[in-house]
Amino acid sequence: MSDDTSPQAPMPSAPTRADVFDQYMPIVLFLVLNSAFGLIPAIAAMTAWAVKAQVSRYRRGLPLGRVMPIIVVYLLIRGTLGIIYDSEDVYFGIGIGAKALAALALLVSAAMKRNATGYALPYLVPFDHDTKSHPEYRAATRRVSIAVALIVFASVGFDTWLLQNASINQFVLIRLGVNWGASIATLLGAGLYLDRRLRRIPGFPGMMALVERRLGDLGMNPPSTSKG
Numbered sequence: 001m002s003d004d005t006s007p008q009a010p011m012p013s014a015p016t017r018a019d020v021f022d023q024y025m026p027i028v029l030f031l032v033l034n035s036a037f038g039l040i041p042a043i044a045a046m047t048a049w050a051v052k053a054q055v056s057r058y059r060r061g062l063p064l065g066r067v068m069p070i071i072v073v074y075l076l077i078r079g080t081l082g083i084i085y086d087s088e089d090v091y092f093g094i095g096i097g098a099k100a101l102a103a104l105a106l107l108v109s110a111a112m113k114r115n116a117t118g119y120a121l122p123y124l125v126p127f128d129h130d131t132k133s134h135p136e137y138r139a140a141t142r143r144v145s146i147a148v149a150l151i152v153f154a155s156v157g158f159d160t161w162l163l164q165n166a167s168i169n170q171f172v173l174i175r176l177g178v179n180w181g182a183s184i185a186t187l188l189g190a191g192l193y194l195d196r197r198l199r200r201i202p203g204f205p206g207m208m209a210l211v212e213r214r215l216g217d218l219g220m221n222p223p224s225t226s227k228g
Contacts, residue, residue: 016060022053027176031169039168040083043091047079074098088168096159103152110145117141117148125210126217131201140197144190151186155179 026046034042051072058068082091109116118141122132131137158178162171195207 018056018060022049022056026050026053027172031172034168039088039091040086043079043082047075047082050075088171089163092159092163092171096156096163099152099159100156103149103156106145106149106152110142110149113138115142115145117145124214125207126214127210131198131204134201136198136200140194144194148186148190151182155182 026049029045029049030042033045054068054072054075078091078094081094082088106116109119115138118132118138121127121141127137155178159175162174166174191207198204199206
């Protein structure tokens, strides 16, 4: 197989402590401020920190490209509408709607020559050109796109039900826990499926070997699983 393992664009860097902090700090701010001062200050703080996090990632050199301005505009519109209407249904409903659109986009991409999973995966895992161009790769990633889309649609249904049947803080906490668990399970399931399916491609070294190579490129030096 070809040794060309470079994606067409820079691969993202490893998550830093700042990334983890920025991921959870908006949630902490929302819970604290909503309990102490109400919904509007909570939405304002959550929106401001989320925008700050996007700008910080961009300044650290992450390859966000045109995506970063789109995310920032989305966050500002969502926060502004939530504040104007003073409504958790509006604020969180916009997020649920965006998630549904993402799932729909995954399904649509599965019917195209280059599905979303097949396009995005090489930015995370260093597949070589022969693997990416193989029919098994396209078939496997297409199925992953469909499966992930269905899981996201199920998450949309759960979020909608939870928003109508829980307090605001309960909604935020329960959704965080459920979505985190579902995300981990989905990633593990997709990884195991891709590892099994892509081994049909001659010379494919396995997902774990590629993940170890990726971690090594990031300077994380994972323990090798090879013997001898």
